[in-house]
Amino acid sequence: MRVNFSKEDFNVAIATSVVLYGFDGDDLKILIAEKAGEPFAGAHILPSSVVHINEDPEDVAIELMRRITGSADWPIEILNAFAEVYRNPEGRVVNVAYYGTLQLNETLSQDLLRSEYKWVKVNDIPPLAFDHNKIVDYSRERLKRRVKRRPIGFSLLPKEFTMNQIQRLYECALGRDLDKRNFRRKLLKSELLLETDHFVRSSAKARRPSALYKFDEKKYRSLTLRGYDFVYQ
Amino acid sequence: MRVNFSKEDFNVAIATSVVLYGFDGDDLKILIAEKAGEPFAGAHILPSSVVHINEDPEDVAIELMRRITGSADWPIEILNAFAEVYRNPEGRVVNVAYYGTLQLNETLSQDLLRSEYKWVKVNDIPPLAFDHNKIVDYSRERLKRRVKRRPIGFSLLPKEFTMNQIQRLYECALGRDLDKRNFRRKLLKSELLLETDHFVRSSAKARRPSALYKFDEKKYRSLTLRGYDFVYQ
DNA sequence: ACAAAAGTGTTACACTTACACCCATGT
DNA sequence: ACATGGGTGTAAGTGTAACACTTTTGT
Numbered sequence: 159m160r161v162n163f164s165k166e167d168f169n170v171a172i173a174t175s176v177v178l179y180g181f182d183g184d185d186l187k188i189l190i191a192e193k194a195g196e197p198f199a200g201a202h203i204l205p206s207s208v209v210h211i212n213e214d215p216e217d218v219a220i221e222l223m224r225r226i227t228g229s230a231d232w233p234i235e236i237l238n239a240f241a242e243v244y245r246n247p248e249g250r251v252v253n254v255a256y257y258g259t260l261q262l263n264e265t266l267s268q269d270l271l272r273s274e275y276k277w278v279k280v281n282d283i284p285p286l287a288f289d290h291n292k293i294v295d296y297s298r299e300r301l302k303r304r305v306k307r308r309p310i311g312f313s314l315l316p317k318e319f320t321m322n323q324i325q326r327l328y329e330c331a332l333g334r335d336l337d338k339r340n341f342r343r344k345l346l347k348s349e350l351l352l353e354t355d356h357f358v359r360s361s362a363k364a365r366r367p368s369a370l371y372k373f374d375e376k377k378y379r380s381l382t383l384r385g386y387d388f389v390y391q
Numbered sequence: 392m393r394v395n396f397s398k399e400d401f402n403v404a405i406a407t408s409v410v411l412y413g414f415d416g417d418d419l420k421i422l423i424a425e426k427a428g429e430p431f432a433g434a435h436i437l438p439s440s441v442v443h444i445n446e447d448p449e450d451v452a453i454e455l456m457r458r459i460t461g462s463a464d465w466p467i468e469i470l471n472a473f474a475e476v477y478r479n480p481e482g483r484v485v486n487v488a489y490y491g492t493l494q495l496n497e498t499l500s501q502d503l504l505r506s507e508y509k510w511v512k513v514n515d516i517p518p519l520a521f522d523h524n525k526i527v528d529y530s531r532e533r534l535k536r537r538v539k540r541r542p543i544g545f546s547l548l549p550k551e552f553t554m555n556q557i558q559r560l561y562e563c564a565l566g567r568d569l570d571k572r573n574f575r576r577k578l579l580k581s582e583l584l585l586e587t588d589h590f591v592r593s594s595a596k597a598r599r600p601s602a603l604y605k606f607d608e609k610k611y612r613s614l615t616l617r618g619y620d621f622v623y624q
Numbered sequence: 625a626c627a628a629a630a631g632t633g634t635t636a637c638a639c640t641t642a643c644a645c646c647c648a649t650g651t
Numbered sequence: 652a653c654a655t656g657g658g659t660g661t662a663a664g665t666g667t668a669a670c671a672c673t674t675t676t677g678t
Contacts, residue, residue, distance in 0.1 A: 159455070159507075160440045162428050167404040168482050169444050171396050172474065195395050207393045211402050211483050215474050222392070239472025239487050241405065241448050249401050250444050252485050254472050274392075322657080339659070340641065347639095365649040365655050555630080572632070573668065592629095598676040599630050 170250040172209035174219045175290060177237070177257040177297040178226070180277060181314040182267075183323055186330035187277040188294065189226065189270070193287060197247050201287035204294070205275065206253075215254035223258055226275060227266060233313045234258040237296055245289050253288075257297040259313040280330065305331040309350055309381050312373050318354055320368035321345070350377050403483040405442035407452045408523060410470070410490040410530035411459070413510060414547040415500075416556055419563035420510040421527065422459065422503070426520060430480050434520035437527070438508065439486075448487035456491055459508060460499060466546045467491040470529055478522050486521070490530040492546040513563065538564040542583055542614050545606050551587055553601035554578070581619060583610050 178189040193203045205226055209218045216236065224230035240253040260266070270277070278284065283294055304310040311327050325341050345351060352374050357367035411422040426436045438459055442451045449469065457463035470488040478484065493499070503510070511517065516527055537543040544560055558574050578584060585607050590600035 159424060159427075159438060159458075161426060161436075163404050163406075163441055163481055163484070167441055167443060168402050170403040170405055170485070171400040172403055172483075172485060173396075191392060193394060194392075203394075205392060208396055208400055209474075210400060212476060214476050215472075225392075236471060238469065239448075239474070239485065241472070241485075241487050243445060243447050248396055250405075251396070252403070252405060252472065252474075252487070254474050254485070320657090337641075337643085338657095339643085342658085343660095344640090359650090360656070363650095363655060364657085365651080366647075366657050367649075368657060553630090570668070570670085571630095572670090575631085576633095577667090592677090594629085596628060596677095597630085598628050598678080599674075600676075601630065 170252055171248075172215060173206055173246075173251050173253045174209050174215045174222070175204040175206040175253055175255045175293055176219050176222055176234070177204060177255070177294055178223065178232075179257065179259045179280075179297075179301065179314060180262040181327050181330070182262050182277075184326065185279045185281075186314075186327065187279050188283070188297075189275045190278055190284070190286065191275050198287035202284050202290075203287045204255075204290045206290075209254070216256070219254075219256040219258075223260075226270075226273070227260060228269065229260075232258045232260045233310070235300075237293065237300060240289055240293060242289070253293070255293045255296070257300060259310065261314065261316055263316060301331055302333070309348075309373070309378055312350075312378060318356055318370040318372050320358065320360065320370060322360065322368060324371075348381075350374055350381065403485060404481075405448060406439055406479075406484050406486045407442050407448045407455065408437040408439040408486055408488045408526055409452050409455055409467070410437060410488070410527055411456065411465075412490065412492045412513075412530075412534065412547060413495040414560050414563070415495050415510075417559065418512045418514075419547075419560065420512050421516070421530075422508045423511055423517075423519065424508050431520035435517050435523075436520045437488075437523045439523075442487070449489070452487075452489040452491075456493075459503075459506070460493060461502065462493075465491045465493045466543070468533075470526065470533060473522055473526060475522070486526070488526045488529070490533060492543065494547065494549055496549060534564055535566070540619070542581075542606070542611055542619060545583075545611060551589060551603040551605050553591065553593065553603060555593065555601060557604075581614075583607055583614065583619075 180187050189205055190202050191205050193199060193201050205222055207218050207222045209215045220230050220234060223232055234256050237255040237257055240255060245251065280298060285291065305328060311324065314327055315324060321342055325336055329336055350373050351371045354370045354372055356370040358370060359367045413420050422438055423435050424438050426432060426434050438455055440451050440455045442448045453463050453467060456465055467489050470490055473486040473488060513531060518524065538561060547560060548557060554575055558569055562569055583606050584604045587603045587605055589603040591603060592600045
C-alpha cells in the first residue's frame with residue numbers, strides 16, 4: 159500500500175456539478191448553463207462550482223442550488239466522483255456530482271428565464287463540455303432507480319397535483335408508457351396520497367376537471383428513507 | 392457559478408480504498424490492513440493507496456487488488472467519493488472508494504495469511520481509521536442491492552458450489568435467513584445454474600454429499616449487465 | 625440403526641397485466 | 652348535443668411465502 163502522501167500529491171482541485179431536475183407537467187427537464195471563461199467559453203455545462211480547499215462539496219452544491227433557485231431547501235443526493243485524469247485541461251480536477259429535484263412553479267420559472275440558466279428536456283440534451291453528459295446520464299439512471307423504489311417523484315411535483323401529472327412524470331423518468339388504471343390503483347394502494355377537495359382543468363379544451371391530490375408528508379418521509387417498492391421494471 | 396480555479400484550489404490529494412469481499416463457505420468477510428506510518432500508525436484501515444496526480448483512481452484500485460491478491464482480474468465497482476473536509480489530518484484528501492469481490496481458495500487464503508492483510512467477518516468489523524467504517528457500510532448496502540438484482544453473488548463463489556453455499560452467501564449479504572425450498576426454486580428458475588456430476592461432503596459429520604453446481608457463464612454475463620431481479624426485499 | 629445434512633411439493637395469497645367503456649363538464 | 656379528457660373494474664396469470672417430511676449416505 160502506498161499510504162503516505164508527498165507534497166506533489168496535493169495538486170488536485172475539487173469541483174462540484176449539479177443535475178437539477180424540474181417537471182413542468184409535460185416534460186422532465188434539467189438546468190444547464192453557458193460557461194463563462196476559458197476553457198470551453200460559451201459551451202453548455204451543468205451548473206458547477208469550484209470547491210475550495212476548506213469546503214465540503216455537498217455544502218457547495220447546496221449553495222449553488224440556492225444561488226440558482228433562491229432556495230437551499232431542495233432534496234439533493236450525491237451521484238459519484240468523476241475523477242478520470244484528463245477530464246479538465248486546467249489540471250487534475252475531481253468532480254463530485256449531485257442531483258437534485260425541485261418544484262417548478264410560475265415564479266421560479268420566470269426568475270430562471272431571466273438568469274443565465276435554461277431548462278432543457280431530458281430527451282433533448284445538447285452536447286456538454288467536460289464529461290458533463292456522462293454525469294447527466296448517470297443521474298438519469300439514478301433517478302430511474304429512485305422513482306421505482308422510493309416516492310422521490312413527488313419532490314418534483316407541486317403541492318397539489320393530478321393523477322395524470324404524476325403518471326406523466328413517472329413515464330418521463332422511466333422512459334415508457336404506463337397503464338392508467340394500473341398506475342392509479344398501485345399509487346392509491348401505497349396510501350401515500352391524500353385526496354384534496356380541489357380540482358383543476360388540465361387545459362382550456364378539457365371539460366371535466368381533474369381531482370387534485372397531495373401526499374401524506376409523514377408517510378412520504380418514512381418511505382423515502384426505507385424505500386417502498388413502487389416497482390416498475 | 393464559480394467556474395475558474397485559482398492556484399490555491401489545486402491543493403487536494405486523491406486516495407483510493409478498496410473494500411474487498413471474500414466468502415469462505417460460512418461467512419462473508421472483508422480484507423483490512425494495519426496502517427504503517429503516521430497518522431494512525433497501527434490502526435486498522437481498508438487497503439488504500441495514494442492516487443498520484445497523473446493516475447486514474449480505478450487503475451490504482453485495480454493495481455492495489457493485484458498487489459494484494461496476485462491477480463488484477465476480480466470484478467470491481469466504484470462506490471463513491473468520500474470528500475468531507477476533515478477526513479484526513481494531513482490535508483484535504485478525496486477518497487475514491489471501490490469494492491471488489493474475489494473467490495477465496497486455499498492458496499489465496501494461505502498467501503494472505505502471510506501478508507499484512509487479514510480477513511474479518513462483515514458482522515465483526517473493528518473500528519477503522521479515517522472514515523473507513525463509513526465506506527464499509529456504504530459498500531455493504533451496495534452489495535445487498537447488487538445481490539438482489541444481479542447475479543453478482545457468484546463472483547464470490549468457487550467455480551463449483553453447492554446450493555447450501557450460495558444460499559448461505561445470500562443470507563450473509565442480505566443479513567437474514569432464507570427459506571431453502573423457495574431459494575432453490577427461485578435460483579433454478581433463473582436458469583443461471585448448470586448441474587455438474589460432482590458431489591462434495593460439506594463436513595466430516597455430513598453423510599449425504601451435496602450436488603455441485605456451476606453457473607452458465609454466458610447467461611451470467613448478460614444478466615450481470617442488465618440485471619435479473621432475483622428479488623428478495 | 626442411527627445421525628446428519630440433502631433434497632423435495634403444495635397451497636393460499638398477493639401482485640401484475642391486459643384490456644374498453646362510461647362519466648362529468650364546458651361550450 | 653357533442654367534444655374532451657377524467658375516471659373506473661374484472662379476470663387470468665404469475666410470483667411469493669409459509670410450511671415439514673423423506674432420502675441418502677457414512678459410521
